[in-house]
Amino acid sequence: MIRVLLFADLQEKAGIREIEISAEKLTINGIREHIMELYPQLTAIKTAMPAVNEEYAExxxxxxxxxxxxxxPPVSGG
Known part of the structure; x- marks a missing residue:
């Protein structure tokens, strides 16, 4: 099982903070695709910065x- 945490806008749009994926191995891009199938409104996940075990990832x-x-997700501010 892979645990996926959503933050900020992603969490708000999905209405949940954590998703569990029953898989032994997936790429980050594969996880993105899987989440988009479950939550099509999470288009911002395409540009969100991924981290695996608290280390930024590709x-x-x-x-x-x-x-x-x-x-x-990217944050803007001033």
Whole structure:
């Protein structure tokens, strides 16, 4: 099982903070696609910065069961 944490706008639009994916291995991009199938309104996940086990990650990085993936959307401010 892979735990996925959503933050900020992603969490608000999905209405949940955490998603569990029953998979042994997936890439970050594969997780993005899976989440978009479940929550089509989360278009911002395409540009969100992924982190795996609290380390920033790239889209092709493989995530294994037991890992925690976080998606942090871009923030703007002034």
């Amino acid at each position: 889209g092709e990085q493989v995530v294994k069961a037991g890992d925690i993936v976080a998606f942090i």
